[in-house]
Amino acid sequence: MIDIPKNLTQFLFEQTTEKEREWLEEKVKSNVLDLMTAFVAAPRFLSKKIVSYDSKSKGCLIPHQVGFQVDGWNLVRLSRVWLLLHLPTEPKEQFIKNIETLFDTAELNELVALYSALPLLPYPWEWLPRATDAVRSNMGFVFDAIALLNPYPELYFPELAWNQLVLKTIFNGKPIHWIYGIDRRKNKELAEAVSDFISERLAAGRKVPLQIWRLVSPFANESISPKLITLFTSELKAEREVAALVCFESTNPQVHSLLLKYPDLELSIQNGELDWSKLESIPE
Amino acid sequence: MCQNPNEPSKNPSHFESIHSSENLPTHRDLLWEDYQNLIQGLRFFDPHIHMVSRTTDDYQMMAKAGIVAIIEPAFWVGQPRTGLASFKDYYSSLVGWERFRSSQFGIKHYCTMGLNSREANNERLAEEVMEILPLFAYKEGVVGIGEIGFDDQTPLEEKYYRLQLELAKNAKLPVQIHTPHRDKKRGTERSMSIALEHGLDPSFVVVDHNNEETMKSVLDQGFWAAFTIYPFTKMGNERMVAVVEKYGSERIMINSSADWGISDPLAIPKTAALMKQRGIPSEVIRMVTYQNAIDAFAKSGQIDVTDFETESQPDPNAKFHGNSILRGGQQPVINKNSLLIQ
Ligand SMILES: [Zn+2]
Numbered sequence: 001m002i003d004i005p006k007n008l009t010q011f012l013f014e015q016t017t018e019k020e021r022e023w024l025e026e027k028v029k030s031n032v033l034d035l036m037t038a039f040v041a042a043p044r045f046l047s048k049k050i051v052s053y054d055s056k057s058k059g060c061l062i063p064h065q066v067g068f069q070v071d072g073w074n075l076v077r078l079s080r081v082w083l084l085l086h087l088p089t090e091p092k093e094q095f096i097k098n099i100e101t102l103f104d105t106a107e108l109n110e111l112v113a114l115y116s117a118l119p120l121l122p123y124p125w126e127w128l129p130r131a132t133d134a135v136r137s138n139m140g141f142v143f144d145a146i147a148l149l150n151p152y153p154e155l156y157f158p159e160l161a162w163n164q165l166v167l168k169t170i171f172n173g174k175p176i177h178w179i180y181g182i183d184r185r186k187n188k189e190l191a192e193a194v195s196d197f198i199s200e201r202l203a204a205g206r207k208v209p210l211q212i213w214r215l216v217s218p219f220a221n222e223s224i225s226p227k228l229i230t231l232f233t234s235e236l237k238a239e240r241e242v243a244a245l246v247c248f249e250s251t252n253p254q255v256h257s258l259l260l261k262y263p264d265l266e267l268s269i270q271n272g273e274l275d276w277s278k279l280e281s282i283p284e
Numbered sequence: 285m286c287q288n289p290n291e292p293s294k295n296p297s298h299f300e301s302i303h304s305s306e307n308l309p310t311h312r313d314l315l316w317e318d319y320q321n322l323i324q325g326l327r328f329f330d331p332h333i334h335m336v337s338r339t340t341d342d343y344q345m346m347a348k349a350g351i352v353a354i355i356e357p358a359f360w361v362g363q364p365r366t367g368l369a370s371f372k373d374y375y376s377s378l379v380g381w382e383r384f385r386s387s388q389f390g391i392k393h394y395c396t397m398g399l400n401s402r403e404a405n406n407e408r409l410a411e412e413v414m415e416i417l418p419l420f421a422y423k424e425g426v427v428g429i430g431e432i433g434f435d436d437q438t439p440l441e442e443k444y445y446r447l448q449l450e451l452a453k454n455a456k457l458p459v460q461i462h463t464p465h466r467d468k469k470r471g472t473e474r475s476m477s478i479a480l481e482h483g484l485d486p487s488f489v490v491v492d493h494n495n496e497e498t499m500k501s502v503l504d505q506g507f508w509a510a511f512t513i514y515p516f517t518k519m520g521n522e523r524m525v526a527v528v529e530k531y532g533s534e535r536i537m538i539n540s541s542a543d544w545g546i547s548d549p550l551a552i553p554k555t556a557a558l559m560k561q562r563g564i565p566s567e568v569i570r571m572v573t574y575q576n577a578i579d580a581f582a583k584s585g586q587i588d589v590t591d592f593e594t595e596s597q598p599d600p601n602a603k604f605h606g607n608s609i610l611r612g613g614q615q616p617v618i619n620k621n622s623l624l625i626q
Contacts, residue, residue, distance in 0.1 A: 041422040044585065104372055105419045107379030139384045 002085045002122060007061045012082050015051050015075050024079060028086040036102060039083050040110065048074040067151030067180045068119055080113035081120065089122050096126055103130055108141060115145035118152040125156065132161045135168055143172065147179060154181030163190045170197065170212050177211060177276070191219035198227065210242045214276045217249035228258055241265065241274055316550070322557040323350060326570070327593070330552050331355045331577035332431070332460070332492060332510065332539035335382050335393070336374075337362075342542075342549045343389040349553040352592040353392035355581060356382060357431040357460050360400045362544050368412040371399075375420045383425065392592040394581070396430030396460045397421050404444035405436070414447060421455050427584040428452070430460025431492060434471045437464060442478070449482045457584050458488045460510075463498065472498045476505055490580050493541070495519060496527065503535055508580045512541040513551035521555040525562050533571035537580070 013021050023045045027038035053061065053071050062068045070078055084102075089095045099121065103114055115134050118127050131153065134146040146153065147169050153162060162185055169176050176182055194215045201208045216224065224246075231243035244265035247258045259266050268274040328351045335343070335356050346354075356378055365371055378395040386393035397420045399413045421429060429452040434441050452459045459479065464471035472491060479489050486506035493512045494502060502509040513521050524538060540551035548554070556573045560566070581587055 037418060037422060040419055043424040044422065101419075105376060105416060107376070107423050107425070108384060109424060111380070139381065 001088055002120065004082070004085045005062050007059065007063075008082065011051075011053060011058075011061060011070075012078055015049070015078070016046070020046050020075075020079075024082070027083065032087065032098060035083060035086060036098060039080055039102060039113075040105075042076050042080055042083070043109070046076050046079055048076050050074050051078055062120065065119055065151060067149075067154070069149055073116070076109065077113050077116060080110070081117040084114070084117045085120060092123060096123065099127075108139060111139075111142045112145040115142065115152075116150065118146070119150065119155065124152070127152075128156055128161075132157070132164075135161070135165045140172075143168070144174070148174065149178055149180055151180045153179070154185055159185075159187060159189065163187070163193060166190060166215065167193055167197070170194070170209065173209065175211065176209075176215070183214070186215055186218055188219050191216045195224060202227070210238055210279055211276065213242045213246050214249075217246040218251065220246050220250040220255045221252045222254050225255060225258060228255065232258070232262065238279055242279065244269060245274065245276060316554060316557075319557040319561065320349070320553075322560040323553055326350050326553075326556060327352050327574055328552045328556065329353045329355075329574045329577045330539050330549075331490070331537060331581060332357055332512065332541045333549060334359060334541070334543035335386060336377060337544035338542060338549055340385070340389075343386065343391060346549050347389045347391055349550050351391060351549075351552065353394065353578075353587075354386065355394045355396060355427060355460075355577070357396040357428075357462075358398050358400065359431055359462070359543070360402050364403060364406065365409070368409065368416070371409075371413050372416060375416075379420070379423050379425060394425050394427045394586065396428035396458075397423075397426050398429050398432040398448055398460075399444055400431065401433055401435035401441045401445070401462060401464075404441045405438055407440055410440070410444050414444070417448070417451060418455075421451055421457065425586055426457070427581040427586045428458040428460050428490075429455070430458075430490075431462035432459065433461040433475045434464045435462075437467065437471055437474065445475070446478060446482065449479055449484060452488075453482065453484060458490060458581055459484065461489060461491045463491060463493045465493075468493075468495070469497055473501065476502065476507060480505075487580075488583055490537070492539070496523070499527065499531070499536075503531070508535050508537065508576070510577075511536070511538045513538055513555050514541050514545075514547050521551065521558050524555055525559050525564065528559060528564060528568060528572055529562070533568040533576065535576065536572050537576040538572055539577075 012024075016024065027035060030038070051070060051073055053069070055061070055069060055071070060066055060068075061070060084099075087095060087098055099114070102110065106114060111134070115131065118124070118131060121127065131146055134142055137143050147165050153165055157165065166176060166179060166182070167190075169179060194212050198208050198212070198216070220228075228243045228246060231239045234240055234243075240262070244259055244262055247255055248266065248269045250256050265274070328349070330346075330351055331354070333354050333356060335354065358375060358378060361374065365374070375397060378397070383393040383395070397417060399410055399417065403413075404410050420426065429448050432445055432448045434445065449459060451457075461475050461479070463475060472494075476486075476489075476491065480486070487508075490508040490510050491498075491502045492510040494509045495511075499509045499511075511519050511524055511527065513519050513524055519527075519538075528536065538552055538555055540547060540549055542549040542551065552573050556569050559569050578587060578589065582589075
């Protein structure tokens with residue numbers, strides 16, 4: 001069994017009725033098979049009300065895992081994660097087999113719970129193939145469970161898988177700023193792929209979500225200048241602002257110098273009035 | 285449809301050959317498009333359909349025809365599975381991908397879980413399947429154990445039928461019984477008496493694929509009688525109308541059992557239109573095409589009608605939470621009559 005932080009258990013029980021709490025406490029005392037069946041059967045015994053957890057006022061649920069958050073989850077999802085943490089973690093092979101069985105037989109909401117639990121489970125590298133599989137999923141909620149607001153990818157995904165996750169988030173029209181650690185794992189490969197994506201979309205006469213420019217900016221070079229020049233002449237304020245942010249963050253002197261023509265935009269960036277968070281509308 | 289364009293006078297319109305509009309039309313070219321308005325605004329629940337074998341076009345037509353919810357029983361995919369993994373994947377698709385795909389068309393998807401009678405004859409595999417079945421039986425949206433029962437009526441079929449009745453009893457789930465094509469009457473009686481022997485409450489048991497020969501005993505013993513409107517092999521919908529005229533709506537429900545065979549996912553709305561045309565009261569139609577199935581399977585505690593009875597038409601764009609079946613940027617509903625593909 002994993003050392004379950006008191007905050008998590010306490011918060012969970014604040015959300016349950018007396019009867020639900022009794023059911024949960026009884027299940028974690030039972031054998032492994034019953035525990036696994038309880039994971040499956042949870043919606044038959046627990047309500048699906050949405051929990052809201054304000055980490056700012058209440059502190060962190062998992063002290064060693066700052067990125068882990070449960071806001072907006074329903075009680076079943078939270079309980080399932082909590083139930084998983086009660087599985088015996090030794091011997092390792094058995095623990096892995098049990099988790100794999102749950103994955104193999106899972107329905108949509110169970111998958112969401114399983115992926116949500118990944119950052120808390122022991123032997124984190126063992127779950128990597130599962131986690132990258134979820135990125136390939138065409139089921140929106142499953143994809144979201146690994147890609148958005150989940151600290152596991154930032155911690156364990158190799159660069160190639162990380163980049164796939166980000167690209168697929170863009171491709172699916174989801175907000176990339178919900179990818180945990182998005183700014184910390186920017187990289188050149190990703191910047192090039194995003195840059196190609198932008199070209200492809202613009203050539204097809206389509207728009208791109210403005211947020212994705214932030215992935216390009218640190219690596220922006222002359223090749224991208226024509227697109228930035230076009231953005232600067234856009235009628236949309238947000239597009240002009242994005243162009244300014246890219247130029248400001250680029251280490252390429254030529255790109256950076258494009259900003260000279262727009263001193264007011266440069267000033268608002270320097271004053272902290274304009275940054276990527278100001279553009280965080282959900283793309284398209 | 286075999287109209288000869290050179291002989292228009294020999295091709296009467298649909299009712300020309302029918303003398304009284306009271307009569308049940310028998311014209312072969314009776315076109316569904318001409319009758320859809322009869323069931324405008326009605327809601328349908330198909331408690332037996334194998335969507336795994338159907339296309340997205342079917343989903344679109346079904347939604348358009350008023351089907352708001354369906355049950356997909358676990359069954360035979362047309363060829364025997366050779367390993368446990370195939371069963372696992374199949375069961376997972378019923379609660380995963382197929383449920384999700386259905387939701388994309390605004391249709392609520394439930395399923396029943398079971399080891400089908402044909403494959404019960406592979407004992408080694410059947411044993412393994414029985415081990416993982418409980419993990420699936422307790423899942424959200426699983427409204428019963430099904431479809432189980434007899435095919436060849438072998439001892440192995442009986443063994444796994446009994447074991448699954450026990451599972452249903454423990455999980456407090458309804459049972460959906462598949463009755464055999466051959467030797468149907470005896471197979472149906474046998475299925476029912478075994479269910480009673482195991483102490484199942486007949487109000488928890490839906491006996492499927494009934495015909496005029498089997499239905500009386502099913503109803504008399506307190507079971508639900510389901511009828512499958514399936515071309516050529518099972519019930520035709522004219523026969524179904526006659527059954528409802530004679531027996532009314534109590535504990536009777538109809539389904540399409542549409543699958544990989546020549547079958548019709550619109551069997552329920554089409555039958556409803558026929559019943560309407562035939563003057564069967566709306567409430568009776570509602571019971572056999574909607575409410576009875578819900579009442580029977582809601583005993584699982586897994587059906588929440590607000591999931592599909594809310595009046596607002598699903599806004600496909602709002603529901604399309606991201607990717608789904610749609611490839612990058614595709615729109616959920618395409619205009620099939622348009623030459624342009626954008
Ligand atoms: Zn079937």
